[in-house]
Amino acid sequence: MVESNTNIKKNEAIERKFEIPNFTIKELRDAVPKHCFERDTLRSMYFVAHDFTLISILFYLATFINTFQWLPVRMVMWVAYWICQGVVCTGVWVLAHECGHGSFSSNKNVNNIMGLIMHSFLLVPYHSWRISHSQHHKNTGSMEKEVVFIPLTRKQSGLPSKSEDTEGDGPHSIFEESPILIMLDIVKVMLLGWPAYILVNATGRAYPEKWTSHFNPFSLQYTKNQFWDVVLSVVGVSVTISFLVYFSNLYGSATVINYYVIPYLFVNFWLVLITYLQHTDPKLPHYREGLWNFQRGALLAVDRSYGILNYFHHNIADTHVVHHLFSTMPHYHAKEATEHIKKHLGKHYISDNTPIARALWRSWIKCRFVEDEGDIVFFKY
Incomplete structure (x- = not known):
């Protein structure tokens, strides 16, 4: 067991009374x-047909919006x-993520297909992201190997060493911003964070190359055997x-923007919001090599309910712990599996019923950096 290493530093876990889980994958799998x-x-x-039917119905209904003469009515209906x-x-x-x-x-x-x-x-x-996303699943919560949702360290944040820091564990004045600026940052990341990640690997793990991108088949995040998968992915996006x-040339750019581009931005919003809150929370630790293993990393996810949206999002947000433990499990079994896993994990199962807007604000403010040292570290601000 890695815990036998006398050099392992668990100070923060001890301070926060966080008990490090010791489950095997077989034990967890047998519980389901x-x-x-x-x-x-x-x-x-069936779910594909269900979703594309709804998309088609919404698209068809939208074709009547501009037949209304009163502008406020049209604006409300477009929104x-x-x-x-x-x-x-x-x-x-x-x-599509399930396909990956x-x-x-x-x-x-x-x-x-x-x-x-x-x-x-x-x-x-598709393939480009499928490959990089598999690395996220294999290394969730690892300070050394995770490829996304990587916390900044104290040094990377520009803070003095812990022994010299007069503001201790925080809050730190360096992070103080007006609520308006914070809101602007949140909106920017929620709408543009996803395309920035797949285009230029923004917030992803750094590689020693000029252009790390999900559109670059020569990127170091891919092997030579994955070259044509990445090329096929680029072709797929290019066709769209x-x-x-x-259609812009045929019907005008405004039409494509209204029917496709703005809904696409909303998809980006939900994607970034859900994934950010799944892996960013003051109570979630991160492990360094001395303590990390797959199952501990997989348990570093927060299940959150989005109400009726759970249905339309196929329960990706409220069954994420199970998804990280068993990523080949289809979403239509995840809720049942979650109930069994909750019983087995006990206090090690992490969920949060804080209203989403409040949870986002809390994580944005309080999840700023982790310490440069320690085999288990928690967010500070």
Whole structure:
């Protein structure tokens, strides 16, 4: 066991009375009924049909918006369309994400064909992201190996060493901003953080190269054997962009912006919001090599309910702990599996019922950096 290493530093865990979990994957898997791991292609296809039917209905209804003469009515209806279409398209994103994990079908080709179609529809390079996302799952919570949601250290934040820091564990004046500036930062990240990540690896792990990108088949985050998968991903996104350009020329840019681009930005919003809050919370620690293992990392996720949106988002937010433990489990079994895992994990199961807006503000303010040293570290501010 790694805990036998006398050099392991658990100071912060001791201070916060955080008990480090010691479960095996077999033990956790045995706690879940076997049928929860069964994948049904037809059932998965039902959800695809369900989502694209809703998308089509919303699109059709939107064609009547401009027939209303009163501008305020048109604006309210466009906003309603943008929000609703963004919610439903996020569900498609989740289904494509399942394809990347192999949880959509037991047939690899079905997974990759459906995933490529659905993710390309949403301008996501399917294979490129599938590959990098698998690294996130394999290394969640690891300070050395995680590829996204990597906390800044005290040194990277520009703070003095802990022994010389007069502000101690915080709050630190260096992070003080007006509420308006904080809100602007949040909006910027929520709308543009996702495309910035896939285009230039913003907030991702740094690589010694000029252009780390999900659109660069030569990027160091991919192996030579993955070259053509990345190329195919770029082709898929390019086809969608070509259609958007074609329809812009045919119907006008404003039409494409209203029907597609703004809902796409709402998809980005939900994607970043959900994933950020799944992995960023004051009570979530991060492990260094001395203590990290897969199952401990997988448990560093927060289940949160988004109310009725759980239905449209296929429960990606309120069953994320189970998803990290067993990423090939289809979403339609995740709620049942979560109930069994909750019982088995006890106090090690992390969920939070704080209202989403409040949770976002709290995490944004209080999750600024972690210490440069220590094998288990918590966010500070």
